[in-house]
Amino acid sequence: MIKNNILCIKLRVISISLCFVAGLLVSAAQADKLPYVSQSKIRILAGPGETVSGEITIENPTAESKNINLYLEDWHYLHGSSGAKEFVSPNSMPYSACPWISFTPRNIQVPPFGKQKVSYSVNIPAGAEGARYASLFFETMVSKGVPLLKSGSYAGFDINIRVATLFYVEVQGTVFRSGQLNNLKVEPSQAVGGGLDINLDFANTGNTDIATLGEFILKNKEGAVVARGVFNNLYAFQHGKGALSSTIKEMIPPGVYGLKITVDLGKATAEAGMGNGPVITKEAVVTIGENNRVIEFGELS
Amino acid sequence: MTMLKAYRINIPILILAAVMVFSRCSFAADTLPDDNAAPEASAVAIEEVSPAAAGIADSNSNKSAQAEHVFELSVIAQNQPSSVNFVNFNPGDSPQSNEVLVEIKSNLGRQYQVLQNVTSRLANIDGQRIPLKNITAQTLPLSGTKGFLKIPDKTPLKRGHVLLYISDLEGSSDKFKINYELTAPENLIPGNYLSGILYTLSEI
Structure with missing residues (x-):
């Protein structure tokens, strides 16, 4: 009987301890839980003189209160048309949407495990046309380089992080997507293993941003496909330019071939659920000799 | 009984x-880095509340019925205290290193990037400076890093934006390290030198 009681007490102590330790561990895990960000891209299509409003919620799933600063900046694509962006001062770019966007509040204190809403409004001026771009940033401090030494040397950096909500604002009834493909080159590949490189230039001749999805097929005289591939995704503002490239890795038998290139200009709008295309299709004749030697290639038409 | x-x-x-x-x-x-305990982590969360507002077609609305969208950045300095800092260095000393773990979680399925911006000169209260060229940055892969690191070699710091990383085309969650290395200048005046680094996460 006594043994049973002792065993019972031991079991209770063990289980309560387990609960306590497990509880601590779960708390610690929640404290370390990393916040998430959704709605990192907003594409707006509205007419001149119209105002579009929305709300963004900022959530703090950590156990610490977070101070977050909100502000707008402009952005542009970095050289190379890969879609990589650089952010610059508001109103410094010719296609800045910053003057059209307002939001409130500008600074928020999000309590532990709490949420805060931010209201934004995009006012498109009467007479506006084309497309504008901006980024709304949410910035918070991670750590501060503080320990000041009385002697010796110390170098420290404050660390801040920010996430962007990119705005693409298109003025309904005025935007059009169009592009040109030029300067086709088919030449031996520089890559290890040989093959053929296909390069061409792209120019955005519309008045809004374009993100492309491109592909090619190479057909022989009988219409059989002997090679196919995809081009790099290309991103360009209105009047922007870039290069499309792809590689045929296979060894192509000597002969005359038809090269068909298709470039969909509507990748961005498709991702936003705003429709597909337009699509550019161009063809050229390519004559290939022994060992993938390019004898000649014609103009795109 | x-x-x-x-x-x-x-x-x-x-x-x-x-x-x-x-x-x-x-x-x-799910949350801790492989290599080291995390001294500190912080980030920001944004959630669109009314994506279907009149006139708005947002890129995430088609997936609203699916899992919650995730797009988060965490930056964890591996130093103690958790910061990028160099202590008690002198001319002629071996370079000092600091590592920062950068982790991105995303389920958007779209490519993204991480930028670094050194926001000010590295200066003390008297205006004396340590040239930023005395600090190099280098992006280092971890096992399983999927994206493209843009500073594979030690490169002197400079003010302004520098592209650190671009994800794979699928926008997979990923992580990598940045190694900062300081070499004390020959004409170093002892003191406390401060600057700031801003890391930016955005979609491509």
């Missing part, structure tokens, strides 16, 4: 404890 009573009381508690311990294991596997 006494034993039975004891089990009646303790079995639910033991099950609860086991569930909580298991939960901790899952959280830890």
Whole structure:
């Protein structure tokens, strides 16, 4: 009987301890839980003189209160048309949407495990046309380089992080997507293993941003496909330019071939659920000799 | 009989404890870096509340019925205290290193980038400076890093934006390290030198 009681007490102590330790561990895990960000891209299509409003919620799933600063900046694509962006001062770019966007509040204190809403409004001026771009940033401090030494040397950096909500604002009834493909080159590949490189230039001749999805097929005289591939995704503002490239890795038998290139200009709008295309299709004749030697290639038409 | 009573009381508690311990294991596997304990982490969350507002077609609305969208950045300095800092360095010393773990979680399925921006000169209160060229940055892969690191070699710091990383085309969650290395200048005046680094996460 006594043994049973002792065993019972031991079991209770063990289980309560387990609960306590497990509880601590779960708390610690929640404290370390990393916040998430959704709605990192907003594409707006509205007419001149119209105002579009929305709300963004900022959530703090950590156990610490977070101070977050909100502000707008402009952005542009970095050289190379890969879609990589650089952010610059508001109103410094010719296609800045910053003057059209307002939001409130500008600074928020999000309590532990709490949420805060931010209201934004995009006012498109009467007479506006084309497309504008901006980024709304949410910035918070991670750590501060503080320990000041009385002697010796110390170098420290404050660390801040920010996430962007990119705005693409298109003025309904005025935007059009169009592009040109030029300067086709088919030449031996520089890559290890040989093959053929296909390069061409792209120019955005519309008045809004374009993100492309491109592909090619190479057909022989009988219409059989002997090679196919995809081009790099290309991103360009209105009047922007870039290069499309792809590689045929296979060894192509000597002969005359038809090269068909298709470039969909509507990748961005498709991702936003705003429709597909337009699509550019161009063809050229390519004559290939022994060992993938390019004898000649014609103009795109 | 006494034993039975004891089990009646303790079995639910033991099950609860086991569930909580298991939960901790899952959280830890999801949130902590592989290589080191995380001294500190912080980030910001944004959630669109009304994506279907009139005139708005947002890129996430088609997926609203699916899992919650995730797009988060965490930056964890591996130093103690958790910051990028160099202490007690002198001319002629071996370079000092600091590592920062950068982790991005995303389920958007779209490519993204991480930028670094050194926001000010590295200066003390008297305006004396340590040239930024005395600090190099280098992006380093971790096992399983999927994206493209843009500073594969040690490169002197400079003010302004520098592209650190571009994800794979699928926008997979990923992580990598940045190694900062300071070499004390020959004409170093002892003091406390401060600057700032801003890391930016955005979609491509």
